[in-house]
Amino acid sequence: MADVTFRSLQPWAVVPDKNRVDRAGARAERDAYTQSFRYLRIPRLPADCPPWVLGQELGWNIHSPITVTMSPLEDLGISVPAQEDIQTVGRRLGRAGLWQRGEDWLAAKDAAWLHLGDHRAHSGHWEGMFVPNGQGTVEWRLGWSAHVPEHMFLMVMPLPLDGLEVPLGVISAKTVNTMTTRGGMSIAVRPTRPVTVHRGQAVARLVLLHADTLRATATHTTDPELQADAGTDARGTQA
Known part of the structure; x- marks a missing residue:
């Protein structure tokens, strides 16, 4: 089993954690409606759908380490x-x-908000948490590092946040593991309107990928019956 290690590098860092679906709470709500209400029901419970649960609990959530209002750059x-x-x-x-x-x-x-993340480094001088990346994006330094097995990758996956875009990205294990000496992990974000994120709020997700995921190919085939039908028109004669 592959193991990913997260390490806090700053006292203010919020290291990634697993998202857990509260199945018991969801079922308790469903049962309460059934037992006590005349009309209200939950006919289909997402928490009872294994594909949905696996999707919700996939990877680790990346959290904002501070409360800050971001503006388009x-x-x-x-x-x-x-x-x-x-x-x-x-x-x-x-x-x-x-x-x-x-x-x-x-x-x-309109870049004054970028300095709200300035923090004291181990050397004692001030460092920026937010650094412009170009084309409206900002590199967001998160204060923690990750270590993943060799020949694997970490995918940064966006979450549905109104006003804050997180570009989808895939980072190799070599790059991830060397980030420890460069201040830890960072992600790119792009505010599209003034948006406030709060400390501890999930802003993106990390997903571990095997190298085969990036090398995978696809083969396209057609069912033989569909091929036979394609050669016959609606009247049963050859087209």
Whole structure:
């Protein structure tokens, strides 16, 4: 059996956990309606459907480590000539938020909320929890690390959250396991409107994938009876 280890790297981190379906509670509600109410019933209980339960309990939930209101990010990728001051360029472009990504920069409007996640690192200096990623997305550093078996993958799967998009992504075990030395796991998010997330709220899900999942192929066949029917028209004659 494959084992995934989560490790808290920061005192404020909320490590992923399993989502559990409260089957007993759901059945108690159903039985209460049957025993005490004239009309109200639950004819079909999701908690009694194994595929639904397995889907709900698949993987681990990723939780927000803080309560924060996020806003859509209007960012622009720019290059700054060596003889020019980056702050001057930012003011000229009307974008006060500036982050260097490689040799270039991301300049953003309405980015003040990104600093609400600034936290004290182990070295004692301040680090950002939110870092612009480009095209309206933000890298969200979560303060914990994961270790997965070699040759496996972690899939970051979005949850239905109004106002916050989480791009679907698949990360190799090698990358996941080396994130421990780079501050731990992070996910990409994209606010589409002002949205408040609360500490402990599930914002995405992690699912462990075997390497064969990414190498799987599909074969398409047709039932022989359908092939025979395709050669005959509605009157029973050959088309």
